[in-house]
Amino acid sequence: MNWNLLRPEYATWQPEWTEEEIRSTFFKCTKWQVEETLDPINCPYHYYCTSSYAGNYSQAVDFLLLFFAAASYLATLVFMVMHVSGKGQKSIQSKRYLLPSGPVALPLIILALAYGHRINSAFPLSCTGPAILILVLISALTFDNGAQSDFKYVFFETSTISGILHASMYLDSVILPYYTGLDALVSSTFSGECASCVCRKEVLIVGGTLISYRGWSLTTFSVVGTLCSRIICRVAGAKTGRSIWISSIFESSSWILIIVDCVYLTANPPPERLELRVAAFGGIYVLICLYVIREACIHITRLHSAYKSRTAVVCNASKVEMRK
Template sequence: MDYAQYMLDEMPAHHEWAFHDIKTSILKCTRWQVEETTDFLNCPYHYFCDSNYVGDYPAFIDLVVLIFITYCFMATTFFTLVDLTTTKRGVPNNLILRKRKYLVPSGPILLPLVLLILAKGQRINTIFPIAHVGPAILLLLQVSALAFRNEADQDLRYAVLEASTVSGILHASLYVDAVILPYYTGLDALMGSRLSGECTSCVCRNEPLIVGGKSAFYRGLSRTTLSIIFALCSRMVCRIYGEERISVVIRNTLEGLSWFFVAFDSVFLIRASPEWVNCRVVCIGVLGLICFNVFGKVYRFLGWLELRRMQRKAEVSSIP
């Protein structure tokens, strides 16, 4: 339970609605302004919120978002299992590969919808608050982009699809930061300040208020996002200019590093957000997807090694 909710529960009944409005205006504030103060002893830093919160969307919108994210997770799981099945059989299903990009969250159809949800995340705050599950949604998008390559017949079309995926992941990380950083900034304003009474959101502090506060434990625009962007760009280079040995090594290294960072973020969010049930559930599912994908890649790598060994053995046996 966070500090604001604790205070809300402890307030007398006739003050609950008033404090709820104060809490909402502070937690949803996107722009803080500092004012000059003459009371350097009791109020050395005086801040007020310089933005207005329009209000939450109806619960119906949250329900639609919940259904959509559930579908994204199920689609990612389904195609991950399909990849594992085709890996064992050794025969890819071309029809599924062609249709897959339209059904996964990192594809050209669903990716704009995910970005729209994250862009409007501050107002999605009833049943399925994006301030809590936004990082998990970003992880799901990153896993989808790493696991499923864009399939296209022409290099130009492939480059456009891959570039749109890179741009989408970058924008998604920025949108997540735009949702969670004001929340943690406001949370720090509630925990480390006292209301001055001059306005609804006016607070006095003994230290400066920083973006994200002291409790922001996750950033969307992080090393994970950057490593995934570099990995996708390396895929594009290998596809357009050919798979040279050095470029393939760089691509595989970046992809492996990206998988490690995504897995690390998933475990970190599971441990760091025990009170956010929705976030933990999605992160646990994402971690399971990561395990399946890594298993599939290891299985393919071992199969490739076995094939190389058999080819070399055949070459040696054919020498008179």
């Protein structure tokens, strides 16, 4: 893959183009048209963009979204640290409103992703959107909504599930044109017929073939399955080993898939906005490490309690024998 084509100095076919013009022409194209070619050997597939980009929103929108995303991340980080230290249960009722998966932040995230195609200056969602969705998934997995009654619990969890599915769908509407344009730019040659006209050896598919990450994916549905299993266990009052085992399988699978997505996106990033991507996914890795520490502490505590109980039973049995 020739990543140098992303740099304007390599675009000799149109040297006056700036990097921003390249982004708006290829990365923001939502409709690629294939037409008949006169050179089936060198140009078997000829594509050009038929959509027009309305332009970026004001940078103020980007900075507001950046501030909101940073605040949501910090809230998640603080509550995860509190959970690791054993102090997180005291603020269950209030924290759900501060978390990315909560009833306040999640609708704002959905709104941002719904119009994320034009948020493309200081904080482009085509680069940071996957990290934001993963942050929502981690928040939903880690924290309970804290509702006391079953009705409120089901309502909040169902709203979270709906929000996650909508956020995933809107994220794909942002990143799929980006990945498609990236494939069209990097894996093609310019025909010179028009500004966006490219020749390809293979068919251009939606989302391209360079990066296979999708918001609407197995990871999202695994998290949704985890939340659904929690609802069933809460409403049905199922505390049996089988229900706990199934819920644990869903949750473990969700975390594994999240880690796989993070590693994949870190290992296969487009060569732009590198600092922003490193900061976003660096923060996600910190949350994952905190979760691993918390789970390790829980297992160590359980093993210690089991050891103490077993030791107490053995000691009591020894005392009985000595009395006899």
